[in-house]
Amino acid sequence: MNTSPMNPLKILLVDDEDGIRKVLKITLESAGYRILTAPDGETGLDIFVREAPDLVITDIKMPGIDGIELLKRIKHLNPETEVIMITGHGDMDLAVKSLQYEAADFITKPIDSLDLESAIQKAQDRMAISRNIKTYMEDLKILVEEKDKKLNESEKLATIGQTIAGMSHAIKNIAGGLKGSSFILEQGIEHENRQYLKQGWEMMKGNIDKITKLSLDLLNYAKTTRLNFQLENPNTPAREIVQLMTHKAKEKKINFKFLPSPEKKMALMDSDAIHNCLLNLVANAFDAFDESLDPEGQKQDGPRQVTLGITAQEKEIVYQVKDTGAGMSEPVAASLFKEFITTKGVNGTGFGLMTTKKIIEEHHGNIRFRTEPGKGSEFIIRIPLRTKG
Numbered sequence: 263m264n265t266s267p268m269n270p271l272k273i274l275l276v277d278d279e280d281g282i283r284k285v286l287k288i289t290l291e292s293a294g295y296r297i298l299t300a301p302d303g304e305t306g307l308d309i310f311v312r313e314a315p316d317l318v319i320t321d322i323k324m325p326g327i328d329g330i331e332l333l334k335r336i337k338h339l340n341p342e343t344e345v346i347m348i349t350g351h352g353d354m355d356l357a358v359k360s361l362q363y364e365a366a367d368f369i370t371k372p373i374d375s376l377d378l379e380s381a382i383q384k385a386q387d388r389m390a391i392s393r394n395i396k397t398y399m400e401d402l403k404i405l406v407e408e409k410d411k412k413l414n415e416s417e418k419l420a421t422i423g424q425t426i427a428g429m430s431h432a433i434k435n436i437a438g439g440l441k442g443s444s445f446i447l448e449q450g451i452e453h454e455n456r457q458y459l460k461q462g463w464e465m466m467k468g469n470i471d472k473i474t475k476l477s478l479d480l481l482n483y484a485k486t487t488r489l490n491f492q493l494e495n496p497n498t499p500a501r502e503i504v505q506l507m508t509h510k511a512k513e514k515k516i517n518f519k520f521l522p523s524p525e526k527k528m529a530l531m532d533s534d535a536i537h538n539c540l541l542n543l544v545a546n547a548f549d550a551f552d553e554s555l556d557p558e559g560q561k562q563d564g565p566r567q568v569t570l571g572i573t574a575q576e577k578e579i580v581y582q583v584k585d586t587g588a589g590m591s592e593p594v595a596a597s598l599f600k601e602f603i604t605t606k607g608v609n610g611t612g613f614g615l616m617t618t619k620k621i622i623e624e625h626h627g628n629i630r631f632r633t634e635p636g637k638g639s640e641f642i643i644r645i646p647l648r649t650k651g
């Protein structure tokens with residue numbers, strides 16, 4: 263147990279079975295936790311928003327919003343929340359699915375109190391790691407503020423700190439994914455179940471791809487002053503993205519519009535680096551139509567449009583990437599560009615926007631965004647027009 267009587271861990275318990283709710287509440291309260299209960303997913307979600315519990319334990323099978331759906335919505339509202347799933351006998355398919363949506367763990371019915379305690383303990387350990395990283399980040403921020411004379415040094419430190427924090431988060435996700443996939447593989451071997459073997463293997467491959475991408479992202483992120491500035495037509499890197507992504511747009515039934523600048527202005531930029539930035543933004547815009555980013559299904563019937571526009575103004579080049587996708591929740595929007603954050607589970611690292619910002623700043627430009635949940639987002643990059651040196 264890891265709770266102080268002054269500040270007990272707040273756990274939300276969601277289960278449609280009255281008996282289980284009562285028994286677990288009593289067991290967990292006597293172990294020192296503060297327990298909130300909900301008989302269904304809808305009520306659970308309301309309580310989650312109102313009470314911000316530290317941890318959620320939910321039954322996987324429930325009428326209405328089921329456990330998986332609840333898990334998805336909670337992760338959308340706050341990706342840091344750890345969720346433990348309760349599964350029945352024969353719910354292995356659902357348990358596997360929940361691991362893919364980043365459940366912290368699952369325990370099987372009939373619930374063994376030792377299993378439960380150990381799952382809570384593990385979730386707490388994970389939360390403590392995230393908290394330590396946060397505190398570390400805050401300390402670094404204070405350091406930066408205090409040392410505004412020596413800003414350069416401190417900024418470097420803060421960047422290193424953020425990179426470590428981002429890496430830990432990404433590695434934590436990958437480790438979770440690998441643990442999930444090896445579990446599924448084990449089940450497949452044990453039960454000689456081809457389906458599990460296939461699922462486990464797919465998930466394992468996804469995680470291997472993710473590690474590969476993470477190391478590339480890190481390399482990119484760590485790259486300093488190696489930009490290769492040349493006079494370029496600002497439309498060029500954008501046109502490459504259109505070629506690269508048109509097929510994907512068709513596949514995802516997205517209306518992808520390209521509005522190049524009619525002006526023939528040349529600008530000093532690293533075309534490959536700008537290509538990467540635009541690719542990150544357009545890939546994010548496409549992802550904004552994925553079901554996992556829109557758990558409430560608000561965008562199901564809306565227009566699916568992504569626009570990549572460029573305007574050459576007198577003193578700057580402006581790139582605009584706009585989508586009519588899911589938009590972002592408040593906490594996600596507030597963290598953007600400040601820390602490595604992803605709401606895409608095993609499919610994201612959170613390096614995309616941080617790298618983009620870094621590259622744009624190295625071009626002496628800036629990046630801003632607007633977003634509205636259920637309506638879409640817009641990212642604007644401004645790069646001052648320098649024609650030499």
Ligand SMILES: Nc1ncnc2c1ncn2[C@@H]1O[C@H](COP(=O)(O)OP(=O)(O)OP(=O)(O)O)[C@@H](O)[C@H]1O
Pocket residue numbers: 542546547550555585587588589590594598603604605606609610611612613614615616638639
């Ligand atoms: N256009 C968008 N619409 C909705 N959410 C977005 C959009 N762009 C960014 N986000 C949110 O910001 C988060 C961070 O984006 P970022 O590109 O840094 O990382 P990522 O896309 O999750 O992973 P990757 O490193 O693979 O790009 C995303 O996970 C998503 O929640």
Ligand SMILES: [Mg+2]
Pocket residue numbers: 542545546610614615
């Ligand atoms: Mg991205």
